[in-house]
Amino acid sequence: MTIMYPASFEYFSPLNMDEVLELLSKYYKDGAKILAGGQSLIIAMKLRIISPKYVIDINNIPSLSFINESDGYLKIGALTRYVDLEDSDLIKTKYPLLYEAVKNIADPIVRNWGTIGGNICYNFPGNNLPAVMLAYNARFIVRNLSGSRTISAKDFFLGPLQTSLKEDEILTEIQIPIPQPKNSGYFIKLAKRTGDFAIVSTAVNLSLNYDGTVKEAGIAIGGATNNPVKIVKAEEALVGSKINDELIREVGKIVSDVIEPVEEPFGPPVDYKKAMAGVLTIRAIKQSLKNIIG
Amino acid sequence: MQKVHVKININEKPYEAEIEPRLLLVHFIRDIAGLTGTHIGCDTTNCGACTVILNGKAVKSCTMFAVQANGKDVITIEGLAKDGKLHPIQEGFWVKHGLQCGYCTPGMIMAAYQLLKKNPNPSEEEIRIGISGNLCRCTGYQNIVEAIKYASEKMKGEI
């Protein structure tokens, strides 16, 4: 059996954020990497897809792990692990879109270690959370030695394994607007087997007015394309309208038309992924409505 | 080359060594502590053969650096039997024929250990989800599920 060791690196395990920022600013030019849950990074290092010279382990910084609501936002620390989101009553009851997406990442052992921040920063096309963040209109707080800035989800995801995070920056916090009354959402993933990466995934977040018309809609597709896509045309078709089956079908069709899946050598055909993006969206809208109306 | 001194408690016994940071926890367990019950299957975090418990949480030990376990407590398959008596999960795998070649078994048992700690009374579906990070190429899983059911009943004192 081949034993896969990563290439040598220098390891740091800072105990506070100041130290992390110092280390990043000192070593980012030489390819320093932040180690969060390691459920993508360590695998990539073992396969020698990447061989960072410096590894900055943030697992000993408890201040990066929290879940709370304040100032109109649900705030989640970047190092918060999937298992803690899955076990949170707040997330389960008030953020069904996030809950469903997290529950369907990998398997329970990977969910013990993987973090929300790692999932977003890695932006692997099959990952669940980038599309979820687009549907929620989330925003991210990032920091470097000279200060912090806020990036909206729609400006964050640039391409496969690419984000607008600079090399000396760290994501510290994810902010999701606190849902209004009559809000719900849903996440559905099509995968080859339980726990596998998405072939296509859909994230839907809906808010209704009291007269039953759509107040806000967030719709995003992951997996099928190189980068998660927010389907603005589909969102616009919903907002202001009263939902019925015909409208939902129309929205599904818009999603299928807009999405441009990548051709994979051994993957399912592009047409199938297009069709499924629409079908999953229809199902997710219906489930969101069911959650709201009961 | 950077070397770090680490001390990891495995099955309540301390093991100390000077290691490179790139050493994976599974290699520390097998090569330095000499505890070869923890297996390496896929090396890509898919098969779960290397599953151990770190400070109470299951981890695929091929996907963590040993230095990250410094000062922490690890439980491996060797740590389950007490005073020569099998742990109820081990007993369940024996009684219910939950294995054939046995390669996946230590990881499967550690995954079950974590599952039953969190949920002492899992349904069949919850058992299947609980071991979804562990692959078995022999059994078809049915008897593994039976074994875990047996263990959950035994641990509640029903057998």
Ligand SMILES: Cc1cc2nc3c(=O)[nH]c(=O)nc-3n(C[C@H](O)[C@H](O)[C@H](O)COP(=O)(O)OP(=O)(O)OC[C@H]3O[C@@H](n4cnc5c(N)ncnc54)[C@H](O)[C@@H]3O)c2cc1C
């Ligand atoms: C078997 C298996 C199945 C999987 N299935 C799924 C799935 O179905 N859906 C899914 O979404 N994911 C899946 N994953 C991926 C998993 O969710 C990873 O945990 C995730 O992609 C990375 O999170 P992490 O915390 O482990 O980050 P790490 O692996 O530690 O880091 C990933 C990258 O993000 C960077 N990074 C991490 N945190 C920060 C931060 N705070 N600021 C800046 N940069 C940071 C790192 O430097 C690195 O480049 C699977 C993984 C495995 C092993």
Ligand code: FES
């Ligand atoms: S060897 Fe660790 S998961 Fe397969």
Ligand code: FES
């Ligand atoms: S018993 Fe052979 S792999 Fe599970």
